[in-house]
Amino acid sequence: MKFIKIGIITVLATISFCMSTTAQLLDFETDTIKVSPIYPKKNMLVSRLPFFYIKKQDLPFYLVNRKVNYWKSTGSFGLNLNQAAFSDNWSSGGVNSISLSTLLNYKAEYNKDGKNFISEVILQYGKLKNKDQMQRKTNDRIFWDNKASLRISQNWNFFGSLSFESQFDLGYVYSKDAQGNEIRKPISKFMSPGYLTESFGFEYKPEKYFSLRLGTGTARQTFMLDTTLYRNNAKNFGVPIGKNFRNELAFQAVMNFEKEIATNINLKSRYLLFASYEHLNNIDQRLDITLTAKVNRLVNVTVAGTALYDDDFSSEIQSSQSLALGLVYKFKP
Template sequence: MKNLLLTVLIVIALSFHVNAQEVDTIPISTKNLDIRLKRSPLPTRIGILQFEPVDLKPALVNAKVNYWKTKTSIGINVNQAAFSDNWKGGGVNSLAIGGLVNYKAEYSKESYSYVSEVILQYGKVKNKSQLQKKTTDRIYWDNKAAIQLSKNWYFFGSINFESQFDKGFSYSKDAQGNEKENLLSKFMSPGYLTESIGFEYKPNKVFSTRIGTGTARQTFVLDTNLYKTNANNFGVKKGKNFRNELAFQIVTSYEKEIFQNIMLKTRYNMFIPYDNFGHIDHRLDINLVAKVNRFINVSVTGVGLYDRDTDLKIQGSQTLALGMMIVFPR
């Protein structure tokens, strides 16, 4: 009995102790209470900071600003087809090869700029029992210097040259059915030299339009006998080898990666002679290149030309090629 009574008293005492702890831990708001912290009785001492001068030698960077940017593309395309003598599907053995060199240099410093671009193209195809024929042949060199007038407008001067490497022929057959060549053109027959000054609109890096208010073009036909096989003689009088024209010119260029690894490059040229506004020349070049990997690409090239000095109808050419392309710098 005494043990039971002692146990009950211990339980009551513990309960009272727990309740007392709960009451003591009730949070009390200190708002509006004047509570002051006593100053620490421990002594404090602030040391004196000492600074010593340090000699720093200026670092000299031996760096030069390069205002030039260059790009060179070298490509080669090869196409070949062969058939056995008993191949019933029809066809002819053939071999085609073409090459391209494209060099572009750009200089830009403050408001001055200069661009030089060279395009060299040549290709041939040989079919069995037929004469060799050209697939592409072009020499093009364009130079332009400009000074910036405002955000998007420039004053420019340009000079460019265009011709071809090899002889160009039309083909027909004689009475025996053999192919024969008829000479149409050759190197510097024709050759074009064009000088132009005017204003250029360039709102961004991919698009530009030149407005050549003062343009002169010289047409060269160095072979004075070419008119015997090419009656138009590229607008040069028969027996002569030079013609000069003053004109108004518009040149529009667009170059952009339209999709990943697919580059579109276009150039449109309109030439209006001042002595004959009704005789307008048009040329449109389109080049679409799809990059397969680091070296292999597929290209589609098209040219549309309307020039009554060469033909009264619109002329066109198109090539599709799979080949190797190396670009410097990488």
């Protein structure tokens, strides 16, 4: 009997538990089934923000006090030496000769907040001596150009410039006398002529390697400190005979192009147009082109050419060309 009572109690307890559980799932008033929400499983590949921290670092005093340098300057010095020698019985003929030429180019540029300043100096000098002939110049030029500009739009600047040009040594014309001897007469020298040009206007500069100046207001002074050179040059570079000075007002255009057109090959050109308001029918023009190929760190091959038209000296186009293999040392001050 005891075991029967225990069995009955166990069955009643089980029934009571099942009824209470069913009552929780069923809502008899609304006759609906309550369903617990099912949440998605957690992503095992949890992405976390990278851990970082700020660390205090003590810097050396020379780094803390460092300032931004808005100047960029470059320079180069070149030396070319050519020599040839032949024996008296050389079957192909020839003339003993020796020549030496030098070149110094320095350029400094400042850029900050749309303000730009460029100063460039070009110094060239060369001599050639052939056997039984007087020595001659192969190069002789002093050129100093300064330009300050202010940006007014993306490609246009307002500029003002000042440039100076002359030569180092005496220049001669060569001829022969009645006996066949070579003679020479001076036609130019330092500051005879010398040119000082002031200009202001607008500059178009769409790229770093190209610029075009349009000097709507330009003045040029031509100096002839030696008033006797007119005897061998009747035009006297446009300066009235017996005078030392001539002033001209003009329109000036200057185009500059400098770019590395291939590996170790640089092309630099400068075109100048000077149209005097007094003589618009005679426009002075000059084109300089220099192609430099770098052989190694110190040796370069340079091809240079100049075409010049200046009615104050000659009514025909003047030209010069040179090819040189020499040493070029580049420096950064």
